[in-house]
Amino acid sequence: MLTVGGYTRVSDVGRLGDGRDGNEGLMRQREDVYDLAKLMRCNVHRMYEDNDTSAYKRRVKRNDFEAMVIDLERGLISGILAYNIDRIARQPRDLERLIDIYEQARRPMVFATTAGDYDLTTADGRFQARIHVTIANKFSADAARRVARQKRAEAIDGRPHKGQRAFGWMDSESLDxxxxxxxxxxxxxxxxxxxxxxxxxxxxxxxxxxxxxxxxxxxxxxxxxxxxxxxxxxxxxxxxxxxxxxxxxxxxxxxxxxxxxxxxxxxxxxxxxxxxxxxxxxxxxxxxxxxxGKGRKVGSTVTKRLLTGIARCGKCGAGLASGMYARGTTSYEKYGYYYYCRKADGGCGSLSRSGPAVEEYVEEALLGNLKDQARAVRSAAEEDLEPAEAKATLKQIDADKAEARRLRADDLFSLAEFAREMRRLEEKERETKENVSGLSVAPVRTGSAAARIVREWGNYTIDMKRAEIQKSIEAVVVKPVGKGGAQRGVFRPDLIEIIWK
Ligand SMILES: [Zn+2]
Missing domain, CATH: 3.90.1750.20 (Putative Large Serine Recombinase; Chain B, Domain 2)
Incomplete structure (x- = not known):
């Protein structure tokens, strides 16, 4: 008795292309294969089933088909039974792969469908099989065109695309x-x-x-x-x-x-x-x-510097604008740009300062401040008098987090479930820590948020940095250089005053 593989396939093209598809079609294909096996006195090693894939589309990979080819090569099975040859191969090249195996096999092989057998070891049998696959291939192309027309009609109606969900949605209609x-x-x-x-x-x-x-x-x-x-x-x-x-x-x-x-x-x-x-x-x-190739919007003409409008004139209080030094000058080479009080903006027009050093100073000050925030929260949680109860709670939260990560890793948690659970635990953790540290007022940002900003600052764009600066800093006052004047090229931090919010 020969041991064979049964092959069934339900295609998405087929859904509109022929009448044998959907689950019902699959059940019928299976029954047909088992009937055929009985008739031919074959033992079905296993059913190879590819659902919702099309043998016609080149890009679609049929996993069970591939597995079946391997089993056939290895001699685990000595043939294939299917409802119809078009279930097995719609692309001539699929058939050619099978023919190669049949030709080289030194054992009795069977290739049978409910519509008839093909003896792939003879030229006649191969010719028949090739003709039938070619015809099936032609029908598939027609069916694909019909499906395309149908899908286009649905699309014009604004009906959601069926099939794979899109990122942002759980299914074709509701949001994730x-x-x-x-x-x-x-x-x-x-x-x-x-x-x-x-x-x-x-x-x-x-x-x-x-x-x-x-x-x-x-x-x-x-x-x-x-x-x-x-x-x-x-x-x-x-x-x-x-x-x-x-x-x-x-x-x-x-x-x-x-x-x-x-x-x-x-x-x-x-x-x-x-x-x-x-x-x-x-x-x-x-x-x-x-x-x-840059992060700048096409057509935007006003260059916004890090401190445009944030830096203020120490004489008149107007927000400073920025400008470029003249090309070819030493200042242009050294600094590139400067901040200045502009008369057109209603300012006094008598103050300017080269840009990069001022910016660096402000950035450093802000990051220092954020680091302090991060540390304050951390030390409050770690060092303050912590009741044993709170300690136990935190320990439990850590264990719960680890468990959630494990469930996620094993795919027992969906991403949404995992995120929800982590958010809940983090919230609980924050509350616990705030309570035990005795901070009556919650910090402006939680320590972890401040720490994250510090960590990612290097990747921030100017606009993101500006937004962050404006959360903490009311203004940066650029004071005029006094009578003695400044030494050219020496940055004077004492002439910069940061007003924190
Ligand atoms: Zn001014």
Missing amino acids: EREAELLVIARRDIINGKKVATVHREWTELGIRGPQTPPGKTIGYTSVKYVLRNPRLCGYRAYIPQEVRERSGRVDPVEWLIERTDGTPVKGQWETIFTPDEWRELVDVLDARKNT
Whole structure:
């Protein structure tokens, strides 16, 4: 008695292309294979089943098909039974791989379907099989075109795309709150100048995965760029024809928005994360970076320096503007730019100071301040009189965190569950620490937030730094150089006064 493999496949193309698909089709294919095995007195080693994959599409890999080929090569099975030859191979090259194995096998082999057997060891049998696969291939192409038409019709109606979920959603309609939140934050940061690479690094640290991220990996940089440009974020519907998708792999959906006859985009029926304006703004910023290679918006003429408007004239109090030294001068070579009190802004117009040293001084002061904040919270938690009860609570929180990480690692926690649990534990931890340290007033920022800013400062863009400075610093007063004058090129910190908030 020959031991064979049974092969079944339900294809997505088939869903509209022929009548044998869905679960029902799968059950029927299985029954047919077992009936066939009985009829041919074969023993079914196992069923190889590929669901929802199409043998016609080149890019789709059929895992069980591949496993079956290997088992056939190794001699674990001596043949294949299937409902129809088009279940096994729609691409002629799949069939050729099987033919190679059959031709080289030095043992009795069987290749049978409910529609008939093929003796792949004879020229006649191979000819028949090739003809049937070629015909099936042609039908598949027709079916694929029908499906494409159908999908396009659905897209024009604004019906959500079925199939794989998009980043930000749990399914075709409802939001994944955690991912949606990440997207909102990322949009805000990127518009403020953050690099996509930085967003990618942060998401990686959080263990974020996309719908197509392989097991054990975190989301890739290209995927982050892709999900940020997804028109779906604001309800726009894109439709990328299958041929385009297969030809070029990843396609920018922004270029494939479906428009009504009046040129306005079709809006979908799902929950959205951005308004169309918010999404457009983000895409524009990303495009502008692509074009200039820099983080600056195209067309923006006013250069904002780190301390523009934050630094103030020590004589009249006006916010300082910035300007470039004349090219070719020593100052240009040495400093590049300077801050100055501008008459056009209503200032006295009689104060200026070269820029980089002032900025460096302010940045250092701010970072020092943030480090103190981080340390204050930490030491309050560690060194202050801690009741045994609070200590036990903190220990328990640590254990719970470890447990949550383990569950996540074993995939027993979804990312959303994991994030929720970690947030809950961190909140509890913060509360406990604040209570035991006796801090009646919570610090402006929690220590960990301050520590994070210090750690990441080097990657911050000017806009992000400005935002951070403005949270802590009311103004930086640049005082006039007195009568004695300043030695050229020597920075005088005593002429800078930081007014903290
Ligand atoms: Zn002034």
